[in-house]
Amino acid sequence: MTPLQLQPRNTLPPITWEKLPADFPLPDEPVENNLQPLLAAALRESLELADLILESMLIATNFGICATVGDKTVVKAPDWVYVPSVKPLPPGEIRRSYTPHAEGENPTIVMEFISATEGGEYSINPHYPYGKWYFYEHILKIPTYVIFHPQIAILEVYNLVNGKYEAQSPDENQRFWIEALNLFLGTWMGKKAEFEGYWLRWWDKSGNLLLWGSELVEQERQRTEQERQRTEQERQRAEQAEQKAVRLAERLRVMGIDPEEIS
Template structure:
């Protein structure tokens, strides 16, 4: 059993306590990504939500992690005190620390919890739904890190469960009339889209806005603009110089 120091049993007023930061903690546990879809899936989520985040954070203060560690307690070895969601978003934190990209997200240094974490399930989802105190991933997100929204995306089933933190525990969030899951604190909806992305046609986890309009990737926005320009030229000719 590993020994641990959690935020609950730390004396935060002890100024002599020198806690490790993201530069001193392992950035990886050395495990392979379990599914080749996981990396493009993370890119898709990040790319398409950027316009929303830029509008919500004109100062640029937000952080997105992709398969990155969230350290929530001190343990030996250090990796045992972290969870590494496939995708997460933290509002109102600077994008870099002292001019460096974070190697990980360290709760006792930054305090602000992620608003949403997403796990992409390649197996049966047992690990992602584990409620065992201290060691279970579900328990850690719910009781320790206290993430307001937790999504479990089962790739093989093309299905997602979204949990919302209500009081002291997660409640399963029902889909709306569009079959999407409203992430009200972010003003978006999360759902499954069947389509072509990065040369592969699969079910993908994607964002919509609160009115049900698709959030496009940068490439899709460019293609849409080119199509509008082509239609304009067909009707009116070339744009005036």
């Protein structure tokens, strides 16, 4: 599902990048369901555990990304956003929103997770307050836009090509190469936390799944159990060898042979 290619023609007012004042009233819209933050947190968790997150990066959930178009401040809060490098904040300051260029690099990836009721993820409205698709494509010009339908496991990845989003095709494993992170992104069926269903997961170039914390713990538990079993098997083999040696010595003595003299 993509917007119509014949998008409305209009001339955008000048776009400027001004950091929001501390008292700017940000939209306070609750997430549409409890799955959205779980999906976002799971994506970050596996990156963090794989040591792929740097202090200079910004990875946020339902976080306001801002631009000033003409005299209007536009704020959109994608379900997941990745910024390769941001300027550090002064000590004690909390980041409430993010204005590209004024506070660091432009976001490289934005993701939207669609609930039962679409929230405008495909909107190409070219007028204030602007549709999400239009805002990401024409105003922010974000290289990669991901839309995920978790209820039906449909994952769409769009790359910005000559100013327009073009659908990317998955590989033979139905995964999409995400250049900015040097990873594959795909869907995965299973359980995490209290939810069993479709998740977004990362894979490296070699096809290895980036694991969650619970999976790493289970992996370590299995390694420990395997090592315990190997140790137990070695103990049993040593015990059996010792018993065999004792029996052999007894037979030799019965035959009138001193085992000590043989050794």
